[in-house]
Amino acid sequence: MKITSDLQKLISPGSIAVIGATSKKDRVGHIIFENLMRSELPLFPVHPREKEVSGYATYHEIESLPDNIDLAIIAIGAQRAVEAAERCARHGIPQIIVVAGGFSEAGTKGKLFEDRLRTIPKMFGSRILGPNTLGLFIPHNNLDTIFVEHGDRALSGGGGVAFISQSGSVGVEALGLASNTGYGMRAFIGLGNKCDLDELDFLQYFGMDHKTTCLAFYLESFDHGRMFLEQARKIAAKKPVVVLKAGRSKAGASAVSSHTGRLAGSDQVVTGAFRQFGIQRVYDDEELCDASKTLAALPPSFGNRIAILTPAGGYGVMGADHIETQKGGVKLAMATLSPITQERIRLFSLPFASCRNPVDLTASADNKMIGDTLDALLDDDNVDIIICTAFFAPPSITDGIVDEISSRAVGSKKPVIVFTQYGPFTDGYLRRFHENGVIGFPSIGRSVRAAKFLVERAIILKALG
């Protein structure tokens, strides 16, 4: 039985030592230290020769650090990192992040280093994240050890997704892209080689964290498959768990063993198990970001009837196509609007608008018509989810449409997903919706897919009782 320690001091440390902190710009130890300064936590740079780093006096030895350090980040090469981790553990530091690569992913010699690292938690009780990891990013604490560019930090945060990734690159690159248009993150964890802490630890931790509203995993292997599933089922009864399991094809599975030295396992087994244990499965990084962004912020949908509201008929047609041909075991349907709703829309819309679903208000629509139609759809019991198109090209639609839609979407019991596109301004509008607390996507296909996850979530909730 695997026992999970309290990771509080990893996620919310009171003080941090950085082993290998340096004044030399471009060095990982410098970038991490500068990143951490934004947290305004007590920082303790450790370097054998340098006297100060960014205005902080350095400690020349780990042993001379104060006694109450919560977290050590080790930013030096593999061989010396093992020794440093041992000394940190011996000094009583409970949480250690080992950044360096060159361990089990790098062949026989690296594997020996990692085996030695693996003994430290057993001997001293300290926990290790990594090695070969970018570390973590906890927006609400301004805690960020990620030493590569990862998008707009302000836009990444402010939300409930705990994003846990076995590949640092995948996590960071995908989040960097997602965060350009807004993404509500509670925490990002790069698992690295998982010599100690692994997906199960963070599943448990963030499963208990009441501000986490969705858990998202990129995984290539499971270290405790059965326990992960059982734990996931318990958590899925309370909050969504989304997993991208890479290595699902033969070639992909073979690549996993080159990448992380692990076995990917049978893909069909994975699919069946995920379904049974309430895990929502996704297939690429874009889908992982989209699904978690949606599930963290919007309520589940206990019906599958979707209404589309658009000022551009073509997107109504394509949206209907996407809804009726959606794959992945969840059936979606185009809502049949009640006669009252249709009549209500007819009253305020233009004579050549289509008042059936998809509701096509045409390019002559104005802000008020969009808002009034949204009201009518929210009131219609035949509609479970609304996809609302925010286009800015129609002459009578202005910037004000963002607030017109947001004021109705935020806090609504019926999920409203915004599809917006406007040439070079698309990302900017998505950011504005995000800042208002509204979930939006730049494609009709991705908007429909987001709806699918909300329906799937309700099916899981029912199945788990």
Place this chain on the structure above:
Amino acid sequence: MKITSDLQKLISPGSIAVIGATSKKDRVGHIIFENLMRSELPLFPVHPREKEVSGYATYHEIESLPDNIDLAIIAIGAQRAVEAAERCARHGIPQIIVVAGGFSEAGTKGKLFEDRLRTIPKMFGSRILGPNTLGLFIPHNNLDTIFVEHGDRALSGGGGVAFISQSGSVGVEALGLASNTGYGMRAFIGLGNKCDLDELDFLQYFGMDHKTTCLAFYLESFDHGRMFLEQARKIAAKKPVVVLKAGRSKAGASAVSSHTGRLAGSDQVVTGAFRQFGIQRVYDDEELCDASKTLAALPPSFGNRIAILTPAGGYGVMGADHIETQKGGVKLAMATLSPITQERIRLFSLPFASCRNPVDLTASADNKMIGDTLDALLDDDNVDIIICTAFFAPPSITDGIVDEISSRAVGSKKPVIVFTQYGPFTDGYLRRFHENGVIGFPSIGRSVRAAKFLVERAIILKALG
């Protein structure tokens, strides 16, 4: 038998009259006129009362225009537009664009207007594009009647895609988004209600245009199904034809009739026919843009064996997954690198790199390793297509990687597709690759899908002999 006139004067007019040109900003007639000024063509604004528009003296009546006008753009409301079109035709103007909506898509009265418009080509021989259309955008002539924002015009152009759309919004919004990262367009045509000119005319025209290297269509209905297919087959033997046929589901087909008053037809018939006649089918606007961007610029691939080059193992795993599970009737395979290639890569890569496919150079890779590996893959007869990852996060990879990759990709007989992602800089890097003439995408899934279209293209070429 439908006879197609020479559309030269529509695409490359020598002079243009704008009916409804006005100094009143925000009016469609003003925006179009200002857009057209960039073409530096002789322009003739027509307005019953205004004396000048943007420094050009106006004509108060169509009849007082000079005799040799090639193209009239009518930017006034539906009812008056019909009369104006008649007068333009009577005056001998061979090409007419009717912008206004409010025709057959708007009910009985509008249908009467459209019926009258439809008689004009028969009576006078002039051709009409529209009504209810954004018109056209021909980058190489700086000819642009599109009165809504549509991305970076400079980035849209410079390529071989003729993009013909039955929905103006879909075309413009999708292109606006695509053009932010670069898109090589020869021409954009908004078909509108197709009262006269339709997809068949432009299929024929751009099929003959030797600078068009790919035709892309968004269509909700076919006006001359059989002829379109037969013509497409002839053209597909020379250049790719990609079609997004919306209204493929029951609800989508029903929405088509609301949107454009047409019948969408049976979807299964469409799939079968497309395959038989060499048309490449896509399912949403992003895919239409991606496929046409790729097919217009890269050679077909007579083999399906793909090599992936990455400094981030996770993307190698996901890429392999995408390759082995690609749908849509085209089978892709992970290339098995020759022993010589593997040995060659081993010589210059780091000890813990994976020299099999996917080639994972790890985050310690530098520009030269990426370039040298690309050379090795280009030389390997077991490799048909290369997906090359351009990441900028690894410390030894610099900006120079763009040229390192571009110098090898441009003009290569073996298609090279770039996958790039770097947080907020992603679009900027995609633009730089585009400016170098390299096809790139911000997701591994879209990169693999692009490869699929190149393999499908070769299958079509073989089948058409």
